[in-house]
Amino acid sequence: MAANLLPDHPSNGVKSRSTKTRREEDRDPGFAQEVARTPGGEKLFECIQCGTCTGVCPVSEYMDYTPRQIIGMARQGFRREVLSSRTIWLCASCYACAAYCPAGIKITDLMYALKRMAIAAGLFPTRFPTPVLAQEFYKMVKSKGRSTESWLMMWRFLRTQPLDMVKMTPLGMRLFLAGRIGPGTEKIERRADLKNLSDRLER
Ligand code: SF4
Ligand code: SF4
Numbered sequence: 001m002a003a004n005l006l007p008d009h010p011s012n013g014v015k016s017r018s019t020k021t022r023r024e025e026d027r028d029p030g031f032a033q034e035v036a037r038t039p040g041g042e043k044l045f046e047c048i049q050c051g052t053c054t055g056v057c058p059v060s061e062y063m064d065y066t067p068r069q070i071i072g073m074a075r076q077g078f079r080r081e082v083l084s085s086r087t088i089w090l091c092a093s094c095y096a097c098a099a100y101c102p103a104g105i106k107i108t109d110l111m112y113a114l115k116r117m118a119i120a121a122g123l124f125p126t127r128f129p130t131p132v133l134a135q136e137f138y139k140m141v142k143s144k145g146r147s148t149e150s151w152l153m154m155w156r157f158l159r160t161q162p163l164d165m166v167k168m169t170p171l172g173m174r175l176f177l178a179g180r181i182g183p184g185t186e187k188i189e190r191r192a193d194l195k196n197l198s199d200r201l202e203r
Helices: 031-036 052-056 067-076 079-083 096-100 107-121 129-144 149-160 164-177 191-202
Strands: none
Touching: 031 067, 031 107, 052 067, 052 096, 067 079, 067 107, 079 107, 096 107, 107 129, 129 149, 129 191, 149 164
8 A cells, every 4th residue: 555645644654543541640630620611611521422523533543632532531630641632733623523513512612722721731742843833933923023934934843853954955945045935034013012912911
């Protein structure tokens, strides 16, 4: 069988599903209530674990835990496993699961809530590109008012796969020569006002 073009696709022999053992003592009894209080999590306890969300999810085969498992684990209080999973960062926000869920659970919104909780708790997978991109994007927009793709990609590679920057150099050079990227950063005026506003929102 031909190898899948995506390097970490299960058909290429890469195990995407977690086989970690979860222990009773790892449970945090307050976590389920915390999730249930966040927007999207209100119906957490109405999940019937039917697996429809996993069945319709276009990226579930790349996830370490399926959407059904994430909901089950959140309900059982496995804070660390849920918040450090790749699943919440791989969610493509396609809303297929929410459209088909027989319990009316807004799974996509729940994934967003879990991402926010993971960043706040510093529990996201640190060398996984999506949360790193989200963090760098926020930092850049907060300080400059705009994002600059070249710098965003540089930080993404430096913090996750530094050696891959070498592979990306020819593409970067072509984009530079074509005038699509440059060394400067884009910024707005009155950045101090923006910073004050963000600081107030973060309090
Ligand atoms: S489809 Fe809905 S009820 Fe079924 S497992 Fe997923 S979240 Fe739970
Ligand atoms: S919204 Fe996320 S979890 Fe739901 S089906 Fe789409 S990718 Fe999967």
